[in-house]
Amino acid sequence: MTARVLSIAGSDPSGGAGIQADLKSIAAVGGYGMAAIAALTAQNTHGVRSVHVPPAAFLAEQLDAVADDIEIDAVKLGMLANAEVIGVVAEWLARVRPPVVVLDPVMVATSGDRLLAPEAEQAMRQLLPLADLVTPNLAELAVLAGLGGGSGDAAPPVASTWAEAIAQAETVSARFGVRVLAKGGHLGGDTAPDALVDAASATTVEFPGERIETTATHGTGCSLSSAIATLAAEGGADGRAAAAGGADGDGGNTGERGDPWPTAVAEARRWLRESLRHGEALGVGGGHGPISHFAGLWARGGTRTAPTPAEVEAEWWASIRGIRDDIDALPFIRGLADGTLAREPFLGYLAQDAHYLRDYARVLAEASRLAPDAAGQAFWANSAHGSIIGELELHTGWLGREAGTETSAPPDATTTAYLDHLLATAQRGDHAVLVAALLPCFWIYTDLGERLAAGGFGEAALDPAHPYASWLATYADPGFAVATREAIGFVTRAAAGATPEHRERMHRAFVASARHELAFFAAPLAARAEPVDGESHAAAVTA
Ligand SMILES: Nc1ncnc2c1ncn2[C@@H]1O[C@H](COP(=O)(O)OP(=O)(O)OP(=O)(O)O)[C@@H](O)[C@H]1O
Numbered sequence: 140m141t142a143r144v145l146s147i148a149g150s151d152p153s154g155g156a157g158i159q160a161d162l163k164s165i166a167a168v169g170g171y172g173m174a175a176i177a178a179l180t181a182q183n184t185h186g187v188r189s190v191h192v193p194p195a196a197f198l199a200e201q202l203d204a205v206a207d208d209i210e211i212d213a214v215k216l217g218m219l220a221n222a223e224v225i226g227v228v229a230e231w232l233a234r235v236r237p238p239v240v241v242l243d244p245v246m247v248a249t250s251g252d253r254l255l256a257p258e259a260e261q262a263m264r265q266l267l268p269l270a271d272l273v274t275p276n277l278a279e280l281a282v283l284a285g286l287g288g289g290s291g292d293a294a295p296p297v298a299s300t301w302a303e304a305i306a307q308a309e310t311v312s313a314r315f316g317v318r319v320l321a322k323g324g325h326l327g328g329d330t331a332p333d334a335l336v337d338a339a340s341a342t343t344v345e346f347p348g349e350r351i352e353t354t355a356t357h358g359t360g361c362s363l364s365s366a367i368a369t370l371a372a373e374g375g376a377d378g379r380a381a382a383a384g385g386a387d388g389d390g391g392n393t394g395e396r397g398d399p400w401p402t403a404v405a406e407a408r409r410w411l412r413e414s415l416r417h418g419e420a421l422g423v424g425g426g427h428g429p430i431s432h433f434a435g436l437w438a439r440g441g442t443r444t445a446p447t448p449a450e451v452e453a454e455w456w457a458s459i460r461g462i463r464d465d466i467d468a469l470p471f472i473r474g475l476a477d478g479t480l481a482r483e484p485f486l487g488y489l490a491q492d493a494h495y496l497r498d499y500a501r502v503l504a505e506a507s508r509l510a511p512d513a514a515g516q517a518f519w520a521n522s523a524h525g526s527i528i529g530e531l532e533l534h535t536g537w538l539g540r541e542a543g544t545e546t547s548a549p550p551d552a553t554t555t556a557y558l559d560h561l562l563a564t565a566q567r568g569d570h571a572v573l574v575a576a577l578l579p580c581f582w583i584y585t586d587l588g589e590r591l592a593a594g595g596f597g598e599a600a601l602d603p604a605h606p607y608a609s610w611l612a613t614y615a616d617p618g619f620a621v622a623t624r625e626a627i628g629f630v631t632r633a634a635a636g637a638t639p640e641h642r643e644r645m646h647r648a649f650v651a652s653a654r655h656e657l658a659f660f661a662a663p664l665a666a667r668a669e670p671v672d673g674e675s676h677a678a679a680v681t682a
Pocket residue numbers: 156248249275276277322323324325331332333348349350351352353356357358359360361362363408411412415
């Protein structure tokens with residue numbers, strides 16, 4: 140499932156924090172990101188210059204526009220700027236009740252600039268019970284711990300030890316019935332631990348971690364909370380189900396699949412830490428730069444596009460255009476089409492074809508053995524069967540009737556080279572590369588057969604009295620065309636799903652086989668022509 144995640148937060152035009160960081164984070168961990176902008180900042184990696192808060196009523200319109208149309212799997216709350224905005228968001232959440240709500244109670248930026256009006260801190264009390272998880276940094280945690288039942292409660296000092304931070308998180312969790320992720324990013328020292336505290340189930344899950352030496356920490360809190368919201372939704376967290384069946388007293392999210400929250404936090408932290416390590420390499424800004432949200436994806440090939448099977452088909456067919464044109468121009472093909480081809484080279488060709496089909500069948504059987512699924516296994520086995528039948532028919536038909544020296548000739552150098560290519564490819568054991576090597580035999584023959592039968596090489600090929608009419612009919616056989624379409628489908632689907640490197644190896648095997656096809660069609664007359672007039676067809680053979 141792709142989680143549809145809505146961020147309600149502030150804009151950071153430098154792209155490292157706020158809405159911009161949220162959308163990147165949601166996408167980086169596999170979600171579909173949406174964003175309703177609650178406030179705009181003028182900021183960069185050095186700090187916030189000013190803040191503009193559009194009318195809260197307009198935020199309400201944004202939220203309704205999204206909710207009226209789109210099923211929202213998770214909401215992440217970031218910079219909400221003031222009490223009026225918080226009120227609008229609280230009212231909307233209470234009405235819409237998204238399954239997952241993660242609240243990053245943004246109050247003060249890393250740079251020290253205020254992002255929430257001080258008088259709005261009390262308004263956070265409305266939001267906390269509507270959230271499934273709140274992710275304060277140490278300063279924000281102290282503020283939340285000071286939001287008591289009555290007014291005028293003083294906030295405790297900002298925690299200076301990890302034990303104090305966890306104690307404050309327990310207070311907040313118990314008082315507001317919300318999970319708390321206490322973050323140790325601001326503690327100092329060599330470690331950057333986080334802890335997931337849930338008073339309802341009396342559990343605290345610690346996430347230890349070495350501090351990463353980097354200046355690129357702008358927007359870590361925004362990024363982490365968005366990633367957790369996305370992963371929690373994908374992991375099946377559902378605060379709404381918890382509320383509905385809430386009597387179980389564990390917050391409701393410990394279903395059969397286990398509690399998705401620790402899993403989501405652990406995965407989000409792994410992603411965040413990889414992104415933190417690559418932040419400085421982005422070279423963005425002279426202050427605290429952003430993390431590199433897509434570093435892991437880029438490192439693992441995520442920036443490359445994948446072609447569709449249809450695109451692979453068009454590209455591969457075009458890539459052997461020159462080889463196909465050379466085949467069309469061969470005297471053997473021309474003579475076959477107009478019936479002027481002498482019987483001897485034709486029978487010599489068929490004898491080689493019989494040798495070819497016997498081993499081709501063996502290689503097809505190997506493709507069946509290596510196939511990743513039953514459909515492929517059946518198709519290639521069936522093709523192996525068809526290839527053997529084809530060979531046997533040559534012996535009972537053309538070659539049986541015309542027994543002579545040519546028909547009993549051993550495999551020549553061209554046939555041997557083609558088969559060695561196929562047998563070696565089979566031996567390497569890569570199914571996708573192997574079927575790419577097997578494809579030209581299907582594709583080029585079907586294409587030739589259909590064009591011969593349609594008069595593409597002249598009307599003579601359509602004459603029932605054509606000397607090789609029965610042979611021409613074999614290759615124009617509709618059953619063979621169907622098999623060829625299936626083979627193209629198997630190969631191009633495998634190529635579309637392969638890595639670029641793997642696809643390239645498949646393509647090379649495909650082109651190599653196409654060259655062997657050309658040599659195979661050229662060989663009967665090349666061998667014959669030399670002693671007669673000394674003219675060499677070597678160019679065609681090696682083209
Ligand atoms: N240098 C670091 N090395 C490893 N992890 C870090 C580092 N700095 C922050 N983190 C992690 O980043 C996340 C955000 O933590 P932090 O305490 O900085 O929150 P924050 O102040 O809300 O973030 P922000 O920088 O967006 O304001 C936490 O998981 C924290 O452990």
